[in-house]
Amino acid sequence: MLGPDYFSNPLIFLIKTLFGLYILAVLLRFLLQLSRADFYNPVSQFLVKITQPPLRPLRRVIPGLAGIDMAALVLLLVLQLLEIAVAGLLQRGGLPPLPPMLVLAVAELVELTLNVYLVAIIVQAILSWVQPGYNPATAILYSLTEPVLRPAQRILPPLGGLDLSPLVVIILIQLLKMLLMPPLYGLARAVW
Numbered sequence: 001m002l003g004p005d006y007f008s009n010p011l012i013f014l015i016k017t018l019f020g021l022y023i024l025a026v027l028l029r030f031l032l033q034l035s036r037a038d039f040y041n042p043v044s045q046f047l048v049k050i051t052q053p054p055l056r057p058l059r060r061v062i063p064g065l066a067g068i069d070m071a072a073l074v075l076l077l078v079l080q081l082l083e084i085a086v087a088g089l090l091q092r093g094g095l096p097p098l099p100p101m102l103v104l105a106v107a108e109l110v111e112l113t114l115n116v117y118l119v120a121i122i123v124q125a126i127l128s129w130v131q132p133g134y135n136p137a138t139a140i141l142y143s144l145t146e147p148v149l150r151p152a153q154r155i156l157p158p159l160g161g162l163d164l165s166p167l168v169v170i171i172l173i174q175l176l177k178m179l180l181m182p183p184l185y186g187l188a189r190a191v192w
Contacts, residue, residue, distance in 0.1 A: 012090050019083035023076060026051050027112060028144075030072040037143035042136045051075075080105035100188050107184035111177065118173045120145050125166045145169075 029047040037044055051072075058071035081101055088096040124141040145166075152165035152172075 008090050012087050015086050015090070016083060019079060019086075022050075023079050023083070023109075024112065024116070026055075026072055026076050026079065027109070027116060030069055030076065031113070031116065031144055032140065033069050033072070034067075035143050035147050037140055041140055041143075043140045076109055077102075077105055080108055084108075103184065104188040107181065107188055110184065111181055114173050114177050114180075117145065117148055118170060121149070121166045121170055121173075 025047055029044075029051045032044055032047065039045075039048075054075055055069075055071055058075055062071040062074055064070055084101050084104055085095055088094070088101075120141050124138070124145055127138055127141070148169055149165050152168045153163065156164055156168055158164075
């Protein structure tokens with residue numbers, strides 16, 4: 001006999017995956033805008049095309065603030081809240097209360113941002129060893145990680161031609177995850 005979770009678990013997985021991929025696209029667009037990446041790069045153009053439909057109407061209502069795309073931040077928060085709400089409806093049969101959903105949404109977005117930088121730095125480091133030279137993805141990775149790596153490169157210049165700044169930043173990101181995520185998720189559970 002099949003249990004009640006037989007169909008709901010795959011459906012929740014599918015919903016979280018689809019929402020997660022789109023949230024990642026919006027976050028990457030936001031981070032690339034923040035780091036002033038090349039708008040004409042094919043990767044940037046792809047992100048703009050898939051995220052423009054919901055952002056266009058939001059930008060009419062929500063202006064930017066000091067060079068920060070507030071419409072993209074609102075879209076990120078709304079998408080994350082929708083994912084949590086839909087998953088909550090399917091898992092628990094009801095909508096979770098809004099305050100814990102907000103805290104959980106912020107926590108998940110912070111964790112996703114840290115993970116994006118972590119993966120981008122690791123991939124960029126590997127690509128610099130394996131395939132030096134220009135390609136659009138490498139250029140985007142460099143644009144994304146350069147603002148984060150630059151302070152570490154000032155403190156720790158290359159030693160004998162070896163740049164250790166990615167290692168320093170990876171360690172700092174891991175520390176940030178260890179220090180930020182438990183309190184944020186704990187707050188979400190406490191309010192829940």
